[in-house]
Amino acid sequence: MTFEQIRGVIISRMTAWAGIPADDVDYPNNPKGPFNPVGKAIWARLVDLPAASTSTEIGNGPCVRRDGRVTIQLFVPSNKGTLAITKAADTLVEHFQFYTDPAYPFDCFAVSMNTLGDDGRGWYQVNLNIPYRAY
Numbered sequence: 001m002t003f004e005q006i007r008g009v010i011i012s013r014m015t016a017w018a019g020i021p022a023d024d025v026d027y028p029n030n031p032k033g034p035f036n037p038v039g040k041a042i043w044a045r046l047v048d049l050p051a052a053s054t055s056t057e058i059g060n061g062p063c064v065r066r067d068g069r070v071t072i073q074l075f076v077p078s079n080k081g082t083l084a085i086t087k088a089a090d091t092l093v094e095h096f097q098f099y100t101d102p103a104y105p106f107d108c109f110a111v112s113m114n115t116l117g118d119d120g121r122g123w124y125q126v127n128l129n130i131p132y133r134a135y
Contacts, residue, residue, distance in 0.1 A: 001066060001104055001134040007048060009106050010070055010132075013099060014046050019091040037075065037123070042084050045073040056135075063135060070096070070108075070130040075123040085126050089113055096130045105135040 001009075015022060026035035026045040037043045050068040057063035072092055076085045092111070099108040109131045116125040 001106060003050065003066070005104055006050070006066060006068070006106065006132075006134050009101050009104055009134075010048050011046070013096065013101075014072075017092060017095045019088045019095070020044060042074065042076050042088055044075070044088075047071040047073065066134045068132050068134075070132060072096075072128045072130070074126045074128070075119075078118045078122050078124050080124070082124070085124065089126055089128055092128055096128075106132065107134075108132050 011027065014025065014027075020042050024037075024040050024043040026037075026043065028046065028048065035043075035045075048068060048070055050066060053064050053066045055062040056065045074085050074088055074092075076082075093113075096108050097111045100106065112129045114127045114129065116127060119125050
């Protein structure tokens with residue numbers, strides 16, 4: 001898979017998630033312009049972090065494996081509780097964990113969650129980390 005194909009699969013999967021309104025997700029280098037979270041009850045930011053590519057086969061020619069991690073940062077206003085963000089995280093886990101794309105050799109694996117807490121700017125943050133592998 002190319003990096004563009006990987007990007008397309010990740011963004012397509014994220015846009016298929018109905019856990020929060022689509023306009024409340026900030027995508028990398030957002031073509032709609034700068035994202036403004038003011039007034040939102042919950043919002044998310046999508047980040048794709050490709051890792052080093054490897055060549056896993058030499059018999060019939062090289063087969064390039066591209067590993068990486070999708071990080072989805074979830075935010076709710078500080079001091080408003082954690083119920084909404086935890087429910088959103090649970091639905092994202094169900095949506096991404098062990099997902100296999102039917103059109104490409106792209107697989108997601110077990111999702112982990114990191115609570116970062118208050119960011120000092122009025123938002124409480126939780127990150128979901130989703131490892132993936134593509135061929």
